[in-house]
Amino acid sequence: MPSTAVLEKKKQMVADLSERIKNSCAGVVVDYKGINVEDDTKLRKELREAGVEYTVVKNSILGRAAQDAGLEGLDPVLEGTTAIATCVDDYVASARILQKYADTHNNFSLKSGYLDGEIISMEKLIALAKLPSREVLLATVCNVFNAPIAAFARAVQAIVDKGGVEACQSEEAPAEEAVAEEAPAEAPAEETAE
Numbered sequence: 653m654p655s656t657a658v659l660e661k662k663k664q665m666v667a668d669l670s671e672r673i674k675n676s677c678a679g680v681v682v683d684y685k686g687i688n689v690e691d692d693t694k695l696r697k698e699l700r701e702a703g704v705e706y707t708v709v710k711n712s713i714l715g716r717a718a719q720d721a722g723l724e725g726l727d728p729v730l731e732g733t734t735a736i737a738t739c740v741d742d743y744v745a746s747a748r749i750l751q752k753y754a755d756t757h758n759n760f761s762l763k764s765g766y767l768d769g770e771i772i773s774m775e776k777l778i779a780l781a782k783l784p785s786r787e788v789l790l791a792t793v794c795n796v797f798n799a800p801i802a803a804f805a806r807a808v809q810a811i812v813d814k815g816g817v818e819a820c821q822s823e824e825a826p827a828e829e830a831v832a833e834e835a836p837a838e839a840p841a842e843e844t845a846e
Contacts, residue, residue: 662713669709669717669736676705676738678767680746680777681726684708685733686759695753699737702745706737725771729763743767744783751781 673679687695699706711730718726737746747765754760765777772780783789 665713666716666720669707669713670720672705672738673717673721673723673736673766674769676740678743678746678765678780679736679738680750680765681714681729681763682735682737682750682754683732683759683761683763684735687757691753691757695749698749699746702739702749703742704737704739704746704749706735706746708733708735710734722769723766723771726764726766734763744780747777747781748783751778 684692696706711732711734714734714736715727715730718724737750739746747762750762754762762774762777762781764774765772765780767776767780784792
């Protein structure tokens with residue numbers, strides 16, 4: 653029978669992990685077997701730089717913490733070696749980094765994931781992992797917003813390069829007169845016999 657101190661320590665671990673899951677927007681559970689120390693250090697560094705908290709955890713502790721956090725459906729994947737990666741403000745970072753790592757290491761694999769307190773399917777997790785980073789998405793949005801402004805600026809610059817609005821208007825006037833001169837005169841109405 654474990655001592656009271658050990659039980660209290662485990663209860664605290666469950667409470668801390670449960671709070672971490674509740675406060676995160678996304679998380680990924682992985683099977684980390686077969687990873688060497690050098691690769692693990694590189695992976696942890698990349699995750700830390702992206703703001704992802706990565707922890708190796710016992711399955712029983714993760715199972716209890718997930719239940720306390722209201723995360724249902726995680727029990728089927730809680731076997732073997734398990735680690736969890738959580739992020740407070742980036743939905744994509746943990747999935748993207750861990751999937752990239754899993755693609756290059758045969759023994760490392762994603763088990764499950766969640767978004768906003770709901771377990772997601774492996775298909776959704778893989779799709780999430782394929783999304784670009786937050787910075788790339790923000791840059792794309794900025795470019796979309798900038799496109800109309802840039803087009804307007806180019807149009808204004810073209811007008812200035814031609815000599816201003818007056819020059820553009822004087823170029824249009826002769827063209828309108830030429831079109832009017834080229835138009836055929838209306839044929840006289842035929843007289844009808846009465």
